[in-house]
Amino acid sequence: MMYTDWFYWLFVFVAVATYHVIPHRFRPLVLVTAGITFYYYYAGSYVVLLLLEAIIAFVLIQAAIKRTNRWIYPAAIIGVILVLGYFKYSNMLVMTLNDLLGFLHKPFLPKAEQIVLPLGISYFTFELIHYLVERKRGNLPEHKPVSFFSFLFFFPTMVAGPIKQFQGFYPQLTARFQLDHLLIGVTRIGIGLFKKLVLAGTIDLLAQPVYSQAGIAGADIETLWISLVAYTFVIYFDFSGYSDIAIGTARLFGIVVPENFRFPYLARSIAEFWNRWHISLGSWLTRYIYFPLGGSRVPAPRVYVNLMCTMAVSGLWHGAAWNFVVWGMFHGLMLCIHRFYLKQVKTKLKPVPNWLKPGTTLLAIGITFLGVTLSRVFFVLPVADGWNLMLRLFGLR
Template sequence: MIYTDWLYWLFVLATCILFYVVPYRVRPYVLFAGGVTFYTYYAGSFIFLLLSEVIIALLLIYWASKKSSKWIYPAAILGAVLVLGYFKYSGMLIETLQELFSFINQPFLPTVEQLILPLGISYFTFELIHYLVERKRGNLPEHKPIGLLAFIFFFPTMVAGPIKQFQVFYPQLQARFQWENIPYGIGRIGIGLFKKLVLAESIKLIAAPIYTEAGIAQSDLSTLWIALIAYTFVIYFDFSGYSDIAIGTARLFGIVVPENFRNPYMARSIAEFWNRWHISLGAWLTRYVYFPLGGSRVSQPRVYFNLMCTMTVSGLWHGAAWNFVVWGMFHGVMLCIHRFFVKEVKPKFPPVPKWLKPGTTVLSIAITFFGVTISRVFFVLPILAGWELTLRLFGLK
């Protein structure tokens, strides 16, 4: 892991000091140079891919400013999506086609070597798309091209987010140094490292039986349930630990980036869960997938369709395998059920008495946690193995 490398923290210290000693106008250049150095060290020549994407985007933006054309921004966004698709999903596509053709006993000649996924390309692509869309809408502050480069190559969030917004990030480059940011940043980094290295790694030992089909076959029912619940917490401490480290590191530079997790397992509904879990991703999907599809301002069947599409994209973003698609669709179904209950069922019943509300709150939290936990089956395992585990968990096999 990058964050356990002592050289990384030495790099953070040197870059942070340089950031504060240079004039304000030079700060974006420091962050850009720091990001390029960081990425080159850990990802090698893939830095040229990311630089090429940003440079092409800047050229298209400049072209759009000189020549009115409706296709320039969509072309830039499509280009970013295609690059992500090639590196992350082409292998999945070829393997799927091969399986389909073998099922009908027909040869499928094209093959693809296992591509190396560029470090952090999912976060990079989503932030670039955000920038392009908001630039097209005219929602960004005036800035020079170096502003985009500093934003995209801000190394604390390049690998594991959170997904930033340019209009929030860029003005902070002019902020004065504040001593209180240092203890806060160090403390937040410490919390993140503790979550990742102590809690997640320790609980992972309890979750071990569900990581393999052999482990599932050799475990009894109670062991499987305990392992699945443990895995649910492994995912939380792992993801939120990375976010804490990124948030704390960014604060050392006086930059506040979005919170990504807010006690998600205390959510009283699946909708509330997605307002607490991977918050920056949920906000991005809402803004650039759900709303463009029509959001909730359309007919109810269309709203359900929009929710399913959005959560399917969420599943694909998490991993290039069909089990992640199933996981995303699982959450889409839960969101549709919740919306149907809120809109169609709940209004037909009288309000819950005050003395019952604590009990209903606990029950709501338990039901939400149960649904989220069951969905993890398809996050950790391929579809068939996940289905087998689901049957075992409910005593159906």
């Protein structure tokens, strides 16, 4: 992990010091240089791929704004998606086709050489799509190309987010240094390291049985429940720890990036959970997947389809395997049930005691946490193994 690497923190110190001592007009250039250096050190020549992708996308979107050719803007978006698709989903596609052909007793496709996924390309791609869409819509302030590249190659958020928005990032490049940023940044980094190294690392010992089919087979039901709940907290402390470190490091530059977690396990509904969990991803999916599909402005059946499609994309973004798609659709189903309850059931219920009203009590928090925890079986395991664990949890196998 880079955050335990002394060189990383030395690099942060040099980059931050340089950023604050030079004239403001050179700050974007410092961020671009630091980002490219950082990425080359940890990911090697893949930095050339990201640079070329960013340059081509920037040229295309500039052309799309100035010309009437309708194909330029879609070409930029499709090109960005195809790059992510090739590196992240090619292996999944080949494996799926091989499984289907094997099921049909047809000759297998030759196994493709495993394609290495470039570091942080999912975050890079989502931020690039955000920029292209908002630039085409005319929602971005006028800026120089170097500001665009400083946005994409801002190294504190390149690996694990949060997913930034250019409108919020760009104005902060000229902000003056404030001691509060330094104090808050160091504190957040410390909290993140504690979450990641101490809490996640310690609780992970309890989660071991759910990591493999052998562990599941050798554990009793009580142990499996404890292990799954432990894994649910491992995911939170690990991921939110990364986010805290990224947010804290950004603050050292005097730049505030979006919060990513707000006590998600205290959510009183699955909809509220997604307003508290990986907030920047949820916002991106809502803006660029859910709304373009029609959002909630379409007939009820379409709304449910939109929710399922959006969460399926969320699952695919998290990992290139079918268990992540199932995990996403599990959440989509919970969101559909929640919406159906709000629109069709809750309004027709007779008055009931407050302690029985979902969404207002500890009961609602417990139900939401249970649903989120059960969904984790498909996040940690392949579909078949996850289904087996689900049956074991309820004593059905």
